[in-house]
Amino acid sequence: MATNVEQQQSSRHQEVGHKSLLQSDALYQYILETSVYPREPEAMKELRELTAKHPWNIMTTSADEGQFLNMLLKLINAKNTMEIGVYTGYSLLATALALPEDGKILAMDINRENYELGLPVIQKAGVAHKIEFKEGPALPVLDLMVEDAKNHGAYDFIFVDADKDNYLNYHKRLIELVKVGGLIGYDNTLWNGSVVAPPDAPLRKYVRYYRDFVLELNKALAADPRIEICMLPVGDGITLCRRVS
Numbered sequence: 156m157a158t159n160v161e162q163q164q165s166s167r168h169q170e171v172g173h174k175s176l177l178q179s180d181a182l183y184q185y186i187l188e189t190s191v192y193p194r195e196p197e198a199m200k201e202l203r204e205l206t207a208k209h210p211w212n213i214m215t216t217s218a219d220e221g222q223f224l225n226m227l228l229k230l231i232n233a234k235n236t237m238e239i240g241v242y243t244g245y246s247l248l249a250t251a252l253a254l255p256e257d258g259k260i261l262a263m264d265i266n267r268e269n270y271e272l273g274l275p276v277i278q279k280a281g282v283a284h285k286i287e288f289k290e291g292p293a294l295p296v297l298d299l300m301v302e303d304a305k306n307h308g309a310y311d312f313i314f315v316d317a318d319k320d321n322y323l324n325y326h327k328r329l330i331e332l333v334k335v336g337g338l339i340g341y342d343n344t345l346w347n348g349s350v351v352a353p354p355d356a357p358l359r360k361y362v363r364y365y366r367d368f369v370l371e372l373n374k375a376l377a378a379d380p381r382i383e384i385c386m387l388p389v390g391d392g393i394t395l396c397r398r399v400s
């Protein structure tokens with residue numbers, strides 16, 4: 156009979172080279188320089204460089220994730236979308252550039268100032284007309300939306316990149332608002348790698364604070380029969396949820 160240790164070992168990944176894929180900063184740099192930066196639209200480059208000078212630049216979506224979102228939205232022919240957590244708008248611009256001319260993004264953030272920092276770049280790119288920005292906490296807006304049946308199943312894609320302690324509250328509402336077959340993307344689900352950190356690991360205060368919420372979210376998504384999921388190690392981890400019922 157297999158011992159506990161053997162059982163644990165056999166459930167671990169066995170794939171040769173699995174972990175080595177992104178084992179170095181040089182490899183990440185290679186991805187950026189070989190396939191991301193050369194194809195990055197001028198406006199996204201400008202917004203990325205502008206954001207890099209901002210004191211909270213750690214919050215921005217990375218260029219490789221921006222490229223991923225842009226392609227994903229085109230693949231699913233997204234038209235009606237939502238974004239919770241805008242900051243200076245890098246993922247918003249990646250989305251706006253991917254949508255058709257009559258595509259829409261309902262974008263929410265408690266901070267309008269940072270959105271307005273990036274807005275001139277979005278306007279210059281000719282995609283600002285697709286965006287409806289709402290300043291304020293997202294949850295009450297979602298509550299109002301859920302009350303109105305015409306919003307049910309109205310969204311092709313929803314990107315959640317805001318307060319991690321509310322992700323499960325968002326999920327309860329968003330599952331009603333995304334269409335069957337549509338996608339919700341929850342960002343930062345690997346949370347700086349802290350999801351596998353030992354309890355006594357030295358973590359930055361905000362990383363430690365949100366870690367348990369991210370762990371709880373990941374468990375809840377994995378157990379939710381209304382969605383299919385796929386956790387991708389892009390950026391800080393993004394979990395795609397496809398609504399199936």
Ligand code: SAM
Nearest residue numbers: 214215216240241242246264265292293317318
């Ligand atoms: N997606 C953005 C990008 O590509 O640059 C990054 C978003 S940043 C990681 C998180 C954002 O969530 C911040 O701009 C913050 O103001 C916003 N936020 C925090 N709590 C929020 C809430 N309750 N409702 C809406 N936005 C919120």
Ligand code: CA
Nearest residue numbers: 216316342343
């Ligand atoms: Ca993020």
